[in-house]
Amino acid sequence: MGISVGLVGLGSFGSAFAPLFKSHPLVDRIGLCDMEADRVARYAESPFFRDKFRPQDAYTSLQQMCAADFDALVIITQPWLHAPQCVQAMEAGKHVYSAVPIISIPDDEETLGWIDKLVETSRRTGLFYMLGETTVYRPQTMFCRRQAAAGGFGDFVYAEGEYCHDVDAQCNLRQVASSRTSNKAGRNHAAEVGKYTARGCKGGPMHYPTHSTSGPVNVMRAHATRVTAYGYANATGDPFFRNSAFSNEVALFQMSNGATVRIAETRESPGQLGGESETFRIMGTRGTFSENRFFSIQRPADPANLEALPSPSRQTLDVADMRDPLPADVTQAFKRAMHQDVDETDLQNIDFNPRGHGGSHPYLVHEFVEAVAQERQPLINIWEAARYMVMGIRAHQSALQDGERLEVPDWGDPPR
Numbered sequence: 001m002g003i004s005v006g007l008v009g010l011g012s013f014g015s016a017f018a019p020l021f022k023s024h025p026l027v028d029r030i031g032l033c034d035m036e037a038d039r040v041a042r043y044a045e046s047p048f049f050r051d052k053f054r055p056q057d058a059y060t061s062l063q064q065m066c067a068a069d070f071d072a073l074v075i076i077t078q079p080w081l082h083a084p085q086c087v088q089a090m091e092a093g094k095h096v097y098s099a100v101p102i103i104s105i106p107d108d109e110e111t112l113g114w115i116d117k118l119v120e121t122s123r124r125t126g127l128f129y130m131l132g133e134t135t136v137y138r139p140q141t142m143f144c145r146r147q148a149a150a151g152g153f154g155d156f157v158y159a160e161g162e163y164c165h166d167v168d169a170q171c172n173l174r175q176v177a178s179s180r181t182s183n184k185a186g187r188n189h190a191a192e193v194g195k196y197t198a199r200g201c202k203g204g205p206m207h208y209p210t211h212s213t214s215g216p217v218n219v220m221r222a223h224a225t226r227v228t229a230y231g232y233a234n235a236t237g238d239p240f241f242r243n244s245a246f247s248n249e250v251a252l253f254q255m256s257n258g259a260t261v262r263i264a265e266t267r268e269s270p271g272q273l274g275g276e277s278e279t280f281r282i283m284g285t286r287g288t289f290s291e292n293r294f295f296s297i298q299r300p301a302d303p304a305n306l307e308a309l310p311s312p313s314r315q316t317l318d319v320a321d322m323r324d325p326l327p328a329d330v331t332q333a334f335k336r337a338m339h340q341d342v343d344e345t346d347l348q349n350i351d352f353n354p355r356g357h358g359g360s361h362p363y364l365v366h367e368f369v370e371a372v373a374q375e376r377q378p379l380i381n382i383w384e385a386a387r388y389m390v391m392g393i394r395a396h397q398s399a400l401q402d403g404e405r406l407e408v409p410d411w412g413d414p415p416r
Contacts, residue, residue, distance in 0.1 A: 002028035003373050006070040006094075008062055008085070010034040010043075011179075013099065014076035016356055018043065020365040021074060022052050023337035025329045026373045031057035033065050036183065048340050066092035072372050073097070076132075078180055079104035079208075080189055083114035086129060090121045095128040097368045100210050102131060102389045106193075106201040106243065111393050112409070115386045119411045122382045130368045130378035131385035134357035135161075135214045135278065137364055139322035144219040144282060144289050146324075152296060154286030156257055159216035161280035162264040163209075164272045167240050167247075173267065174240055193243060202245040204231060204399065205265035209392025210385075212263050215280035218379075222257035223387045224394075224408040231399035234268055241268070251395035253408070263391065278357075292317045323359065326352075326366055334362045383414045 005027050007018055014034075022030045030052045032040050040058045043049045059065050062085055065073060072095035075085050083103035089096040103114050122129045135141060147153055167173045181190055206229070217223060231246030241247050247268035253261040264273070274281065274291055281290040288295045297312045326334070331352045338355065339347055354362045371378035387410065394408045 002026045003071040003369065004029040004031070004069070005072050005074060005369070006031035006033060006057070006059070006065045006068065007074040007076065008033045008065060009076035009099075010036075010039040011076070011183075014074075015039075016361060017074065017076060017365065019048065019337035019340070020334060020362055021369070022049055023333040024365060024369045025333050026369050027052065029054070029057070029070075031059060031065060031068060031070055033059035033062065035060055048337075062088065065089075066094065070094060072128075072368070074368075075099060078189065080192075083118060087114075087117055087121050090125050090127045090129065093125075093127070095130075095372045097130045097132055097364075099132050100134070101208050102210075102385055104203075104207055106196040106203040106207070107199070108201075108393050108397050111207070112390070115382075115389060115411070118382045119386060123415060128371060128378055129382040129385070130371065131210070131380045131382070131388070132364050132368075133210045133214045133380055133385070133388060134360040134364065135211050135280070136218050136380055137360035137367070138215075138278075138358035139319050140279070140289070140292065140358075141215050141218060142324045142363075143294075143317060143322035144215075147287060147289070147294065148219050148221070152287045152294075153282065153284030153289075155284060156220045156222070156255075156259040157283045157285060158260050158262075159220065159280060159282040160262040160264075161212035161215050162266070162273055162277075163205075163211040164264065164266045164269055164277040166270045167238075167267050169270070169277075177240070197243055202243060204244050204246040204249050204396050205267045206246075206249045206251070206392035206396040206399070209263065209265055209395070210388040211278045212265055212280070213391045214380075214388045216261050216282060217387050217391075218384070219280075219282055220255065220257055220259060222255045222259065223410045224253040224261070224391045225256055225410075226254040226405055227251050227391065227394050227398050227408055228403045228405045229395035229398040230403050231396075232268070238268075245396075245400060249395060249399050251391070251398065253391060253395075256410075263395065265392070276358075292319070292322075319359075323354070324363075326362065330362075330366055334365075377414045381414050383411050386411045 073089045074097040076099040082098045086096045229251035232248040234241040234247040248266040250264045294315045298310045
């Protein structure tokens with residue numbers, strides 16, 4: 001007996017996830033929802049969806065989906081809607097998956113209030129919340145999680161993460177912003193932005209920190225305790241940054257395990273610092289991960305014995321080898337979703353090559369579906385997700401105060 005899942009939001013991002021959720025072997029039924037009815041109609045006409053998508057499971061509002069009998073809802077809507085819609089879904093008795101970030105609004109205290117509300121709602125209802133943070137299921141993070149579990153890093157000393165996404169990069173943020181505000185939901189939100197500006201609330205890239213913060217936090221199993229941060233304000237009058245206090249922000253955190261973490265979120269800086277623009281590096285007393293390489297050293301039992309001193313080792317890692325395996329039936333189902341026009345015989349000869357943000361999309365879908373089916377907390381539950389998000393919020397507040405050292409709140413761990 002599988003579960004039923006409703007997907008809310010069929011724009012370019014939601015459309016990338018719909019075939020994966022529909023294909024998962026533990027999903028018996030899928031519902032689809034979008035304010036633009038023609039988007040849903042495309043799936044109703046698709047032969048690929050007919051076995052799990054019924055005509056009566058096509059919706060144009062979240063309210064309709066909340067009233068239906070789905071086990072879980074997947075929220076891939078506009079970022080300023082995520083938190084309130086997830087609370088609404090849980091109050092309606094649904095487990096919920098949210099696209100990142102938890103919420104995107106210029107008011108830091110309101111953001112912290114929504115984190116409070118999500119934690120309280122999940123705890124009170126017993127329903128699961130999962131944030132769809134892609135970095136957590138990139139192959140590099142999977143490898144580092146395994147190394148950390150085996151003690152390969154020793155004690156964590158230092159880590160750094162960055163998301164360097166220039167406004168005019170290949171995924172052009174001007175076009176993304178235009179697309180988000182051109183539909184009905186976006187037009188409704190335009191008036192709300194002015195209210196924040198009138199109150200003096202201005203955003204910055206640390207309001208979307210999860211791509212950079214989640215890798216170190218998830219691997220080290222630690223949370224931030226203090227932060228000091230600084231920002232760079234756009235100096236050209238670029239209208240894209242008119243509602244932002246900063247176009248680039250950099251923060252230094254003290255962590256609960258004693259490590260130090262540097263996080264950079266940049267939107268006005270072409271290029272990238274490391275091998276990728278969305279990446280992290282971690283150093284420990286016994287091992288270090290950087291740019292798909294793992295450096296390690298076996299400390300001698302007797303450091304005074306100069307004849308027995310070890311040589312450091314360096315391992316260059318293949319992306320495919322860094323990934324965790326998925327169950328065979330899940331892999332086969334996702335291959336079918338990714339190659340819908342290939343016949344069954346030819347499909348057997350195609351290797352599974354996961355796509356989307358470093359191949360993270362299939363893993364995110366599997367983790368959420370399996371967690372709901374097994375009635376367990378997902379890896380990126382609301383308590384974990386809060387740790388990613390609050391680092392950015394408090395960093396932004398520090399930058400607004402010219403690097404004032406601030407305490408970082410923590411909501412603890414999920415109930416067992």
